[in-house]
Amino acid sequence: MKITKSERFAFLGCLFFGIIAHGYMLANNFQYHDDAGFYGVGAGFGLGRGSNYLISIILKVIFGGELISVPLFNGFLAILILSLVSLMIIRIIKLNNIFFALMTGGIIAVFPSLTSVLGYRFMAYTYALGYLCAAFGVYLVTDEQKSLSFKKLFASKI
Numbered sequence: 001m002k003i004t005k006s007e008r009f010a011f012l013g014c015l016f017f018g019i020i021a022h023g024y025m026l027a028n029n030f031q032y033h034d035d036a037g038f039y040g041v042g043a044g045f046g047l048g049r050g051s052n053y054l055i056s057i058i059l060k061v062i063f064g065g066e067l068i069s070v071p072l073f074n075g076f077l078a079i080l081i082l083s084l085v086s087l088m089i090i091r092i093i094k095l096n097n098i099f100f101a102l103m104t105g106g107i108i109a110v111f112p113s114l115t116s117v118l119g120y121r122f123m124a125y126t127y128a129l130g131y132l133c134a135a136f137g138v139y140l141v142t143d144e145q146k147s148l149s150f151k152k153l154f155a156s157k158i
Contacts, residue, residue: 003087006090006095007087010089011086012083013103013105013109014106017106019079021110026071026072027072051129074124077128078127079109081131081132082108082132085128085135086104086105086109088132092142
């Protein structure tokens, strides 16, 4: 499916406002709470943090090891995923106004719950993936063409 102009503006707006709003916090790492002692994958699947283990595989490839604290990478990855969420929201509500699409991306980037989650940057992308899964679920249910095949799949299991 082609990305429309309003979806592109929502994506770029979320990136822009996210970097402007959270740039100082991303560039200046204050060690506190879990991040101060976070020198591994954070117990991985044992504590329900399976996505930390999956991201540690990416960290091994990019940085050569996983025993590092990378708050800039984690925060930017969270903002990037939330930009995808804003794109999906614009697609779900079929918004064609560029200004409102841009503001939707901006609101998602500076929403207070995101700001509090970015305080714990080593888990921020995990919560962003949760937002993305929720938006994708709503998209599957609301899209007319995909919804029919989605409903048929679950209707055949009942």
